[in-house]
Amino acid sequence: MKITTDSLEKQLANVQKRTAQLTDPKIEAAVREIIETVQAKGDAAVRDYTKKFDGVELADFKISEERIDAAYENIDPKTKEALEVARDNIISFHKKEVEYGFVDTEKAGVMRGQKVIPLASVGLYVPGGTAAYPSSVLMNAIPGKLAGVKRLVMVTPDPTEAVLAAAKIAGVDDIYQLGGAQAIAALAYGTETVPRVDKIFGPGNVYVATAKKMVFGQVAIDMIAGPSEIGIIADYSAKPKQIAADLLSQAEHDRLARPILVTNSMKLAGSVSNEVELQLQTLPREEIARESVEEQGFISVLPDLDQVFELMNAIAPEHLEIQLPNPTGYLSLVENAGSVFLGQYASEPLGDYVAGPNHILPTSGTARFSSPVGVYDFIKRTQFIQYSAAALEKEAQYVTTLARVEGLEGHARAIEAREAK
């Protein structure tokens, strides 16, 4: 793994250069046609595209309850137990994210407040192939059900047994065998079979991501997911075998995954680099992990922990491990990170599966402005006010003054229509 001892300034400049790509106009043109066709022709268009792109001819997209129940009965009991332990931990953590709004009656004659309302229906996209993770089904669906979403529908081009079982464990309401941009269009506009939803969650390939970005505004979307990242902050006291294993757990996801170690110890840097090479040699997904480590990964050595944290905050990693003595003391220095793993036993894969906090996290530096998926993603807020006649009388002059400053005479007159009575 390459080790850099460049100055902080130089490394920060490199991080700043990283910018997100605008959508590719060619892909966008293709996706636009799919969206407009599904919007106009509904199920017929979805059926055509599914045949064309997925090579599947389906009489019915909807997966029957019997098939889902059978999948749940068939999975290995150890897998089922693990999924159920994960579910319980996800519930006990995410319950603390539930919000209730407020009522404020501090001013005489005035009631003001905020009401929290669950989204009525949401769609969850689960990609096919090796990226169909049952654990991600739990992480997306459970916060939605805790928020109170009544109809949570899942679409996937490739409904494996484990994914179907996870959907049942998580409380998904309906599952449709659909994928690609046509699935996103169906969820955004609705078809005869697929309900129109209020928000679409879940990662997908570039067509799915482009479709999500294009229908944004018609529906809400969660985020545009990029490659996985891990950033580890460690000093001389950390265990190279553990650090290397954690770096590789991200590297094995994807050739574009970024495993990063930032440390103040040249000795640790060297031993982690050696250990990564050793562990790579026996990893089943060696080829993918090696490309990630060699092309995307790096170890940065900086003279002190202040600089280490400054660089890591600029990187804004999806996962951040703090492998330092008394790690909780450093939590106050974390400004940008999707999820933080404190100390040697909080290995990142523990958070991927069982600990309970969400594993769907902002990638590619978007932790600067985005949050993990949570209950707050499945609600909307509405405000309310009520005024007495006396309370309005007291503040009416301020409303009419500002309305007239802004040239909105009708606004002022609406207030005066109360005074006249």
Added chain:
Amino acid sequence: MKITTDSLEKQLANVQKRTAQLTDPKIEAAVREIIETVQAKGDAAVRDYTKKFDGVELADFKISEERIDAAYENIDPKTKEALEVARDNIISFHKKEVEYGFVDTEKAGVMRGQKVIPLASVGLYVPGGTAAYPSSVLMNAIPGKLAGVKRLVMVTPDPTEAVLAAAKIAGVDDIYQLGGAQAIAALAYGTETVPRVDKIFGPGNVYVATAKKMVFGQVAIDMIAGPSEIGIIADYSAKPKQIAADLLSQAEHDRLARPILVTNSMKLAGSVSNEVELQLQTLPREEIARESVEEQGFISVLPDLDQVFELMNAIAPEHLEIQLPNPTGYLSLVENAGSVFLGQYASEPLGDYVAGPNHILPTSGTARFSSPVGVYDFIKRTQFIQYSAAALEKEAQYVTTLARVEGLEGHARAIEAREAK
């Protein structure tokens, strides 16, 4: 104003037909060029576009503190007082939206939690011309400062005295004289003068909206604003003069604004329709308001309040007035609305200026899935976990089981690297 007595089914079907437009590819191509040029050439490109589109040649985009202070000193004392009353009410309401995260130590040896972090920097777009509302500057900036945003920058092509004064009252940190897609690009990528921000707020024309949608992912954005709407629910007891005045207060905003009354009283429908015509005749912005009323507005009469609420929830209005006796009792029936005004004294313009809840609200039916601007829009969340050796030992088997089900051997080995020690 046209009155419809169509069945609920027919009216619901009309509402469902309403879909958001995809971005126009021609506008998108023009905006793409602007974004890419600003990204590559920074200030020089911004200067060129400002000259080309706004006809302004600027040595320096940044507006000096002296000019802002002078604007604040020069505004009419009554306007200043009204803005400061509005500010205080906005603060007292939005303070209740501040969140603090949590720590959960319920499981032996496990600490899990959520940390709430303010966005480091945000940009606020204020359009020029008659849409440069000082009140909107307060509504956008105050929640940001309450959240703890350190650098809140404003861009506007047309810095009027009232807007500059409002920016000072709201605590805006820096103001740049910039507009259009080039301003959005400058905020998204940063230039020599304009800082790169984490999130962009504020409405604008179609170029601004398209640019915001295109840079989404590189930065966060608030929402894509559409025309203003008011939905009023009222029965026989409501006062037609007040209802008409409130409908017109929305209609005067924009030819595309939608004033809507849904009632169970044919008598009220008739008298509101007459009253709207009467009040229109003396309204300074009659021409705009008349087009809105006649082309976009309607009065719907339905047989009972259950149907009235069902239709209004499908419309999902930006502003919802409930002009019924005991209006708070109906709050539980509201599923989709940006902000709710209860009873005759809660006229919508009161909420626009002084009451305190936000006036930047989801438009065009997006209240289905969006919320008013609030403190929650200016923060991000991060999670953290810490496990003891014993706590990890207890759950390790579940992690390794699920990792291997998903074909991620490296994940399992990272956990086992702790057992080996």
